[in-house]
Amino acid sequence: MDGNSTPTSIVTIDDLTNSQIEDVLDLAAEIDRDRDAFYGVASRRIMASLFLEPSTRTRGSFESAMNRLGGRTITTTDARSSSMAKGESLADTVRIWSGYADLLVIRHPWEGAARLAAEYSDVPVINAGDGGHEHPTQTLLDLYTLRNEYKTLEGLRIAICGDLKNSRTVHSLVYALIRFGAEIIFVPAQGLELPDHVRNKMETVYDRRIERVDPGALQALYGADLGEAENAAKVDALYITPSQPHLRAMYEEGAKIEIQLQDGRPLAIYVTRQQVERGSDLSEESGAARAYPRINASTMSGSDFSKSIIMHPLPRVDELSPDMDSDHRSKYFVQARNGVPVRMALISLILGLKPWGARSMAQPSSATAGQVIPQTDYIRCATPDCVTQKEAQNARAEFTFFRQPVVRFVCAYCEREVKPGYFARPRGAVYYPIDQFLYPSWDASDSLFFTDVNDAEALGLRPALIAARAEPLAVEVTR
Amino acid sequence: MDGNSTPTSIVTIDDLTNSQIEDVLDLAAEIDRDRDAFYGVASRRIMASLFLEPSTRTRGSFESAMNRLGGRTITTTDARSSSMAKGESLADTVRIWSGYADLLVIRHPWEGAARLAAEYSDVPVINAGDGGHEHPTQTLLDLYTLRNEYKTLEGLRIAICGDLKNSRTVHSLVYALIRFGAEIIFVPAQGLELPDHVRNKMETVYDRRIERVDPGALQALYGADLGEAENAAKVDALYITPSQPHLRAMYEEGAKIEIQLQDGRPLAIYVTRQQVERGSDLSEESGAARAYPRINASTMSGSDFSKSIIMHPLPRVDELSPDMDSDHRSKYFVQARNGVPVRMALISLILGLKPWGARSMAQPSSATAGQVIPQTDYIRCATPDCVTQKEAQNARAEFTFFRQPVVRFVCAYCEREVKPGYFARPRGAVYYPIDQFLYPSWDASDSLFFTDVNDAEALGLRPALIAARAEPLAVEVTR
Amino acid sequence: MDGNSTPTSIVTIDDLTNSQIEDVLDLAAEIDRDRDAFYGVASRRIMASLFLEPSTRTRGSFESAMNRLGGRTITTTDARSSSMAKGESLADTVRIWSGYADLLVIRHPWEGAARLAAEYSDVPVINAGDGGHEHPTQTLLDLYTLRNEYKTLEGLRIAICGDLKNSRTVHSLVYALIRFGAEIIFVPAQGLELPDHVRNKMETVYDRRIERVDPGALQALYGADLGEAENAAKVDALYITPSQPHLRAMYEEGAKIEIQLQDGRPLAIYVTRQQVERGSDLSEESGAARAYPRINASTMSGSDFSKSIIMHPLPRVDELSPDMDSDHRSKYFVQARNGVPVRMALISLILGLKPWGARSMAQPSSATAGQVIPQTDYIRCATPDCVTQKEAQNARAEFTFFRQPVVRFVCAYCEREVKPGYFARPRGAVYYPIDQFLYPSWDASDSLFFTDVNDAEALGLRPALIAARAEPLAVEVTR
16 A cells, blocks of 8 residues: 555555545445435446356445446356366456456455456456455445444444454454554454464554453453353453553553443444355364354343444354344444445545545554565465465565564465565575564565575575574564 | 235236236337337336346346346346355345345245245345246236237136146236136146146135036037147146126036137137246156147147137247247247336336326225235244245244135245144134134134144143034035 | 348358458447447447356457447356256247347357357347357457558468367458468467368368478478477468469479568467367377467567567467566457457447448458258258257258369358268259269259268169269369
C-alpha cells in the first residue's frame, strides 16, 4: 500500500488506508439512501467474475452490485471448464481476461492468487477470496455493518468466534479492526486458534499483542459465557488495543477486568463456521467438535448481551442457531445484503467513476511496513497452497523483512512466514545463523539469505566463527 | 391463493386466479405483437436465477425474457458450486439472494422448495419447477399456446400422454385445465398413471372425478388410437368436466360416445417424455417401455386428428417422432418460444411494472380451499423429497384439511397427502381412529391429530370406546 | 458459400469471401479506434452462448464483445447440466435456443455441429469451435493481428508449428491464409502433421500443393532452426503459393532457396499447443514429445527472426516459453485481446447492424466449389465424432464431390473424406469400382454411390465387366 495514492487493486484490506475504508463506507451509505441514483454509474463497463473456486454468495453479491450500477458482467465459475484445465497458468488466464473486461473480481483456492492476478492484469483486480489468505470485501461489509450499528469504527469491542485458523474472512477483519483500535476477544474452537502468521502480523505490522486470559476472569469480565458452559475454556485470548492509552494503563492484572465490566460498551459477536473445505476437520476430535462455539437464544440471553449484535459471514452450518433469526440483535442477513452497496461503492471508486475523499491517505501511524526483499534465489515460501508454490514460474520470490520482535521474512503473496536459517553480508566470505542478523544498521536488502546451507556453501561461503562472542548480537537491538 | 388480491409469488398455478391467468396471456399477446415496445419495462431490475437442479431450457427462457424487458440477470446453476455445498440451508440461500435481486426464479429438486423459498424471500419468487410438484410457468405457456390455437381457454379437449406420474408439468397443467372446464383424456404409460395425490386434489379441490373408459369405447369415441395399436389399453381414463351440464347430462353410458364423436371439437394432444431422473424407470418392464405412448406421422394420420395440435413441454426423447416436425399441427417449437413472451408478461405483472386486469380476482367457484391446520406437532409429511423432510428446521408442519370425500390432510409444501391414524377432541381425554372424524360440526383446527398412537398415549389420552355404535359416524355426513 | 450474398451464419472461414473478411477486419479496426462509439449498436439484441464443450476464453471474448456493443448475453456452459443430458438432440436444443436469442454462438465437441446448428436455427449461428473441424473467429482475429503487424493480408509468410493434426484453429487459418496467397511453412510435431483431409482440401478446393523440403535446405533457407536443434527434422513441409507466379517459377530446386533467403520478407511464427483433449497423445513417444516444437528466447535469437512476430491461439502449456512474454515480437496477448473488436465487428455485420462493404463478394478465383451430392442413402461419413454419426436422424447425408486429382466425397458437415467403393450409372444395370468414375462427362449427381457392395447387389445391380479394357478410364481425364 502506497501511503499517498489511491489503490488500483484490492488484494488485502491493507490496500486501503483507514480514510479510504471510510470513503468506501460513506459512499455505500449514500448508495443505501438512494440506490437508483447510482444506476448508470458503471455504464459501458464490464466486470469479469473469475470464480475459480466454488462460490455463489460473493459472486452473486458482486454481480448484483455491478448490475445495480448499470454495468455488465461476464462470468466464469468452474475451474474444470476453464482453460486452466488445459494447462494454462493463472498469469495467462488473468492476462487474457483483463483484455475482456474493465475490472476483474477473482476468487481462487491458492493463497496470494489475487496478488499474482493484480501483477499480470491490465485492469483493476478485486480479491474475492484467495485460499486461506484474505477476503477484503467481506471485511468492508463487516465494517459497514458495525458502523451502521455503532455509528463509528473507532474502538469497537468484538468477540470473534469459531474457526479462526482457516477463515480468511477473520484474518482480513482482524487487521482492519486493529487499525481502527478495536478490542477483540478471540473465542476459537479448540485446534482452530488464530494462526501464528496472523498473530505475528499483528505484532510486527500493527504493534499489537494478544494476551491470554483466564477463562474464569473472562467470564467475570463479560458476565456470561460466549458459548455453552463446557466451552468456556475455549475463550483463550484477549486482544487489548494500546491505541487507547487510558485503557492500556489500566491493564495491570485484575484491576482492568473490573473496569471493563463497568464501561458498558457493547460487545459485537462475530460467528464463523468450521472451514471444512480448508482442512478444518474436527470430526475425529469429537470433544472439540462438540465444543465448537455455538450461539443461540440461550447463550445470548444474558443482560450483558443486550446491546450486542450477532454477525456471521455466512453460510452457517450449525454454529448459529435459527432460533436467533428473528432476534433484533441478529444482523447477519442485514450484513449479507450490505455487501451490495459496499461493493457498488468499491467498484465505483476503484474504476474512478466516483472520487475518493479528500482526507489524508496515510496509513495508520502505528503500521510498520517492513522492508521488501525482492528476487532472492535462496529462500522460498513453504506454504503448500501459496501461489509461489503452485505457479513458481510467474510469481516473484519476494519477501518482506521484519527485524522486530524477531527476524521474520513474510512471503509477499500469502503473507505467511518463512525463516531462512542463514545469511551472508554483501561481499563477505562467511555466512551466519539467521538469529545473528540483528544489527540495526545492517541492510537486509543487500544481504543474502539461505534456507539451505548448501546454497551458501555452493557460493564458496564459509561458516562464521561467532561462538566466542560474549553476548549475542540480539541484545544490541533496541526497540 | 387469496381470492381478491394480486399474487406476490407464483408457487403453483393456483396462485393465479383464472382472470389473472388471462391477464398474463393477454399481456403476452400484446408483447408478441410488439416486443420491442417492452424493452426497458424492467430496467434497473435484477432477476436472480437460482437453478439448483440441472436445467438450461427454462433458465434460458426466463433470462431471455428478463433481458427482453431490459432487466438484468444473475445466475447460479450448480448446486455443487453453491454455498449449499458448504452446508447452507435453502432458507438461508433464499434470504441471501433475495438481498441481491428484485425477483427470484428458482428450480430445485425438492417438492415444495418454491413455497419455502417464497416464505423466506423478501422479493417475489417464481417457481421454475420444484421436484415432482409443479411447474406453473410451463402451464402458462401451454395455455397460451392452446389459446392462440383455439381462441379460448374454455372447454378445451386435450389428451395428455406419457409419464403422468412424475411430470410436474402435467400436474400444473391439469389443475389449470380443470379450472377452465377442459375435457381431459389421460393416456399414461403403464405404471406412470396420474398419481393419487393429483386425482385426490382434482376431487377435493375442484370437485372433478376421473372416469375409467373402456379402451374399445375410447377408440370408437375418437376414431383412432392415441399411440400404436398395442397401446390402446393404456388409454385408461377419461375426465369429463361437470361444469358443462349439457355434456354431463349426456354421459349416461354408450350414448355419450356417439355425441362426442359427432361434436367435432378438436383434440389437442400433449406428449411428455419419461421422467427418468425422477425415477420413472421402465427399463425392466420391457413390454411397458415398448408400449410408451408415442406420436408419429402414422398415429396422427387419422381424419379425427385433422384439427388436432401436438404439444410437448420438451425436451423429447423418442416419444415424439421427428417425422412430425414439419407437420402444420406440431406446435411444440412454437410452444417453447411462447415461453419468452409469457414469462415477460408474468415478470412484468409480478414486479408491478404492468397492472393486473380489472376483472374479478375470484377463484373459480368450484374450488374448495380446504382448512389450514397450522403447526401440528404430531403429524409429519412422509414424501421423501418434500422440503419438510429435507429441511425440517425451516419448514412449518402445516397441512390443509379436507373432509370430503374422505378425511385427508395435504402437506402445505408438496401437496401430497398424509393420513394421520388418530385424532382427539380439544380438552378431551380420549383419541379416536381418524375415520371417525366426520362430524360436520367438528373443527379440525382445534383437534389434535396423530400419526403415531404413542404420541397420543404420551399425552395421557386413552382410546375411545366406539365399538358399540350402531352406525359409523361417517354416515352422518352430508355433502 | 454463395458468391454474391452476405452470410447468415459463420460455420467455416469459407462462409466469408476475402472481401467480407476484409470488411470484418476493417470494422474491427474502426472499433479499436473508438470502441465506445459502438456501445448501443446491439442494444435490445440477445446473444446465446451455447458452450457445450469446456471453454472460457472464447466464451469470455464473445460475451465481452456483445456487452461492449450494448447487447445482452444468455449462457449455457455445461453439457451435463443441459437438456441434452435428458436425451435431447442438438437439433432440438438449437431450435429452442434460437427462440430465446437473436444470435447463437456455439461450441460443441462434434465435428460439423455448427453446420447442423445453422440448419436448425432461426437466427444466425457463429461457430465457436466444432470438434476438430473449424474455429473461424479465431482465424479472423489471427488475420487481424497479422494485418495490424504487416499492413496487408496478401502474400504473408508464416510458419505454423506444433499440433497441426488436431488443432481446428490451424485448419481454419490455413484455408484463409491460402486464399490470401500466403507462403506457409508447416512445422508439426512428429505424428501431429497436417491431416490428409486438410491437405486434400488445399489441393481440390484451392489448387495448392504442399512440397516436402529437406530439413537442411530449410535451415539454409531461413538461417535458423524453428525449434531446438534436434527438432529440425520436424520441419517437413513447405507450402508455396502458386498465386505468385514469379515465385513459383523460381522454385526449381536449390536456386529458389537462395532467393527466399534474400527476399527479406518477415516470417510470422504461429505456435500451437498439443491438443491432448482431442487425442494428441505423445506421452508414449517420449522422443516425439521431447521434440515438440518449442519457441523461446534462444530459438528466436537469430537475426532472421528480427522482423518476426510470435502468435499463439492460447492457452499455451510449455511450447511457448514465458521468457518471450516481454519480447516486442510476441503478439499472443495482443492477439487474444484482438478477439473482442473482431467479434464485435462480426456480430455487428452478421446481425445486420452494420453494413457489409460494397466490394465484390466473389470467392477467390482459384477456389473450386465441388459438386454437391445430396441425400444419398448408400454412403455414410465415417468420422467417429462427426455430427452425422452422433445425430444421424437430424443430419443430411450430403457430400461434396471432387473428381480431381482423385475422386473424393467430402462430408458436408465435418469436411472429412469418405471414399465409396462403387458406383452405378442412372438406369444402368451394373455397378463399377469407384476408380472407374472418371469420365468428365459423367454427372455425379445422377449416379448412385455405394460404400457396401451388398447395397448395390440388393438393388439388383451386377458387377460391370471392365477387366478387358486396354487402358484404365482414368487416363482419359484431362485437367
